[in-house]
Amino acid sequence: MTTTETRAVQDVPVRSAPAPVAAAGASKVAVALAVLMAAVGVVAVRDAVIGLGWTAGVTWLPGAASAVDGLTPQPWFVAAGAVLVLVGLVLVAVAVSPRRRTAVAVRAQTPVYLSVDAAAKLATARARDVAGVVDAGAVASRRRIIVRCKVTGDEAAVARTVTEAVTEAMGALARPPRTVVRTRVEES
């Protein structure tokens, strides 16, 4: 006799996938470097084709070489060197910086994430629903959400209500961001 094992759907374990992340900064730099590398290659092949007499034209590499040949230290070297060092340090920082997380975890039984932009939109919608708020906008990061409201009436009371409403909406997140509400009284 065969036994069939059945499980309620609610009991099925779901293997959780990692939080979505943005592309690494180094990958964007890499694409730029690859395009630059291809461009250098194209210039080299162009010079080769002209140098072999397969087509007419002026080669670029010997011209560039003779322009820098016999170069002696110039006053602008200090500024140029400083720029090179600065760009180099930025690239080193980009190379080692971790990939940015684009979403925050939501309280749920399976892995559910809310994009950071969506958190801002959610806060905006919630703030607009508060009586006394004429218009609202929000910017969000994973740790903090800043809501800016145009209000009428009692500014402090409306700000308090907006803070409560947004905090309550963000309560659905596994780690709710800190809510900051900035209000401005609408001139009538």
Next chain:
Amino acid sequence: MNRKAVGFDRGVTLLVGLALVAAGLLVIAWRNGALGADRTLVAPTDAMSAAWWPWAVGGIGIVLILLALRWLAAHRWARRAGRVTLAGDAASTADATAVASAAADALGADPAVTKASGTAAVVQGRPTITLTARVPARNGLPAAVSAADEAARTAAVMLGDNVAVRTVLSVDTKAGAVVR
């Protein structure tokens, strides 16, 4: 794009950054007389007029173009997860993309969700189903979360433990409130 490609990008970016820092310091040292004070820059102009120069530069150019194209090709989208082996039954496979799209259809049918789509890709070496759902901005989150839980479980029931699942919610500001 896999981990190896990202690692390579990081390595090259680090090396280029360090090279630029070194070049900048070298130029400043040259200017201040700390290094090669009375020297001038010598370009290989003699070599450039040699008969072998066009062949060499052409060869290097072609190699550079091919390497650049290979490097760009490493930045395609994440590898799709096609057929995955079912847990507990090595002989059976399932089409993860079809399951992802079926789960997305089920999720999209829920009134708390305005639109849903599903993809199956290899994330960190594991086939992963990502469901993407749009929820209305007003009061939509709790209802959408339970719908997402259900859809994720359905996908997990079909594919088993070999496949990871996640749902990413975005917010639709135009859609109205969920009425239940």
